[in-house]
Amino acid sequence: xxxxxxxxxxxxxxxxxxxxxxxxxxxxxxxxxxxxxxxxxxxxxxxxxxxxxxxxxx
Amino acid sequence: xxxxxxxxxxxxxxxxxxxxxxxxxxxxxxxxxxxxxxxxxxxxxxxxxxxxxxxxxxxxxxxxxxxxxxxxxxxxxxxxxxxxxxxxxxxxxxxxxxxxxxxxxxxxxxxxxxxxxxxxxxxxxxxxxxxxxxxxxxxxxxxxxxxxxxxxxxxxxxxxxxxxxxxxxxxxxxxxxxxxxxxxxxxxxxxxxxxxxxxxxxxxxxxxxxxxxxxxxxxxxxxxxxxxxxxxxxxxxxxxxxx
Numbered sequence: 001x002x003x004x005x006x007x008x009x010x011x012x013x014x015x016x017x018x019x020x021x022x023x024x025x026x027x028x029x030x031x032x033x034x035x036x037x038x039x040x041x042x043x044x045x046x047x048x049x050x051x052x053x054x055x056x057x058x
Numbered sequence: 059x060x061x062x063x064x065x066x067x068x069x070x071x072x073x074x075x076x077x078x079x080x081x082x083x084x085x086x087x088x089x090x091x092x093x094x095x096x097x098x099x100x101x102x103x104x105x106x107x108x109x110x111x112x113x114x115x116x117x118x119x120x121x122x123x124x125x126x127x128x129x130x131x132x133x134x135x136x137x138x139x140x141x142x143x144x145x146x147x148x149x150x151x152x153x154x155x156x157x158x159x160x161x162x163x164x165x166x167x168x169x170x171x172x173x174x175x176x177x178x179x180x181x182x183x184x185x186x187x188x189x190x191x192x193x194x195x196x197x198x199x200x201x202x203x204x205x206x207x208x209x210x211x212x213x214x215x216x217x218x219x220x221x222x223x224x225x226x227x228x229x230x231x232x233x234x235x236x237x238x239x240x241x242x243x244x245x246x247x248x249x250x251x252x253x254x255x256x257x258x259x260x261x262x263x264x265x266x267x268x269x270x271x272x273x274x275x276x277x278x279x280x281x282x283x284x285x286x287x288x289x290x291x292x293x294x295x296x297x298x299x300x301x
Binding site: 002003004005006012015016017019020021022023024026028029032033035036037040042043044046048050051052054055 | 084094100102103104105110111112114115118122128157158161164165169172173175176212274279281282284285288289292297298301
């Protein structure tokens with residue numbers, strides 16, 4: 001069960017012609033998920049900054 | 059009694075504090091399981107006898123569509139809490155979960171489409187399951203649009219909750235679509251009640267990916283709800299103290 005299903009890196013990338021589908025799906029999905037985290041973190045920063053400015057003694 | 063209990067444990071303040079403590083653990087479990095599940099599935103699981111290597115998309119596609127439905131189900135529960143007991147936090151959570159639902163439904167549709175090219179010879183088919191999942195994606199976008207279209211936020215919360223409850227009819231349709239209609243999409247390969255039609259060498263990495271993506275999405279939900287709650291409650295004293 002824990003043997004590599006492929007012999008070398010080229011086989012991993014090619015996946016018998018299906019590599020283009022498999023790798024593009026995973027890379028796009030991972031990019032979308034990573035971007036969602038970055039956007040969410042940025043939003044928290046933005047909201048906190050706004051609240052701090054609003055509460056700052058003028 | 060129930061109402062008092064719910065309100066005690068649904069204060070936005072304690073929600074933000076508790077989830078902040080939980081976040082590092084959840085994101086660690088989520089990402090590490092996702093990496094283990096995907097590396098196992100992509101590199102170590104054996105090739106499928108019928109589909110060859112294209113089947114490896116399953117380790118992304120199946121977890122994604124599971125959460126596409128589960129997030130909606132979660133939102134429906136929140137909508138009931140909001141409509142019946144007027145729990146504010148429930149509405150905040152719907153608003154924070156909907157973009158994540160839309161995102162993961164998109165990934166589910168997209169990965170299914172690409173999987174269809176080598177397997178079915180087509181990237182799109184107006185088949186019952188695919189169409190009902192597309193409707194789910196549109197529901198998520200509709201919920202967000204509806205919430206954004208009123209200046210009175212309390213009214214937005216209520217109307218959004220009503221729409222979420224109405225849209226829940228779509229969930230059993232998606233689930234049962236492969237059994238009710240003859241479709242191109244294959245029926246479920248794994249089953250909670252046992253009798254999965256998939257070999258353990260493929261099932262284990264799939265289950266690990268499912269759990270891993272679950273924790274990852276909960277972590278994303280924590281971040282997304284934190285910014286929304288802070289923004290909504292910006293005039294409250296606890297928020298000024300928190301930031």
